[in-house]
Amino acid sequence: MTYKQRIDGRSFDETRPIEAEVGVIKRADGSAMFKIGNTWAYAAVYGPRNLHPKFLQDPRKGILRCNYNMMPFSSSGERVRPGGSRRSKEISLVTEKALLPVLNLEEYPNSVVDVFIELPQTEAGSRCAGICAASMALADAGLEMKDLVCAVSVGKVADKLLVDLDYSEESYADGHVADIPIAMMPGSGKITLLQMDGEVKKEELMKLLEMGKKVLIDIYEIQKKALKEKYHEIEA
């Protein structure tokens, strides 16, 4: 059976509706919200601040600590057990690695920048939404960074290549599925996160990356707009 049309009627290179806002958590040093369809991510940044335990301190540069957390009733299936899991630990790690290349933490030796990503509801693509929110929150926190980071998932469902898979596509049962989350620095076009669940051919992967990059530029514009919006009255 072929996958002729996307279940929610989008075209194959179209993302779900995106909404972004900066400064949603007042007490944090920087914060942002990023919604893509039914996946919502909130990110709060605290720091640079004093780092304890002391053995974690690096006298050459500050460290980045990310924490990805799905809230208990955030998924469509069973309740997510609160607290960390093997999955959340992995996603926290890849988020950290996706964000580090843009950050210049050498200005803050022996300190830490904490990023907390909370997902009140999810429907696939949560690590990408988390990275988008976190990069806006880091910029809002006034940290030195070379660029923003934007992320989206691309993939293959049955024989079709598409961007931003939702849950129904990720769990498509009548054919082969590949899910590839990517994160990119839009300024240089360099990729900071590339994971793959499933299988695709090399040519297909290259094509998917091209499709992804095109969408990521749009996401970058949305992030940029959200950041400017928070401070727009200063400009006027």
Add this chain to the structure above:
Amino acid sequence: MSKIMVNDKAISVPGETLAVGMDVLPGIGTYREGEKIVANRLGLAMIDGRTIKLIPLSGRYSPKTGDTIICKVIDVGFNGWRLDTNSAYSAMLSMKDATSDFIARGANLTQYYDLGDYIVCKIVNVTSQKLIDVTMKGPGLRKLKGGRIIEVDPNKVPRIIGKQGSMVVMIKDASKCNIVVGQNGLIWIDGEPINELLAIQTIRKIEKESHTSGLTDKIKEYLEKNGKKN
């Protein structure tokens, strides 16, 4: 021929190209990437002749030599005090920089500054590892007794102080409070409770409207209107 891509005082986000060409120079908060000058943080782009710099709009306080800051004593040691500077790093106040009194060896230092005391001090040195040395020797540097401490965005402190301190003097006169503004975003206010409240409300208003022009006149009006109630 170089080209500047942003307007003066435009909000720029990290990674945004501000100018192209080699005869424009990158200032604070920007970096050069080949021909381009790119924003290194979120800020207000200022074009100053041939240089472009970014004025930060957010972020925590980063200690600088010469800043007068308000600190809290968090530890008392053998030969000095450790202070919380409202930044990622704590500062050290040595006995020598604290007072010109003779302090006998092994004396109890808490009789000068005890844990939890707030003091106004001046940063004399910040090392590359962000070790901070402060001094109490200078005009206006002292221990703060009574009053209350409020926290504001350190990026807005210059607006709260105003040109040559015009804004803070205005608040002091109107509220009849003693006010000390630390560059690290801590402000000490001491006066009658109702007056303290007026001072705090005024400072919060400045914080909220810090970007608007003609702020001094607006605040003057605000103080005249609200100050009479007391």
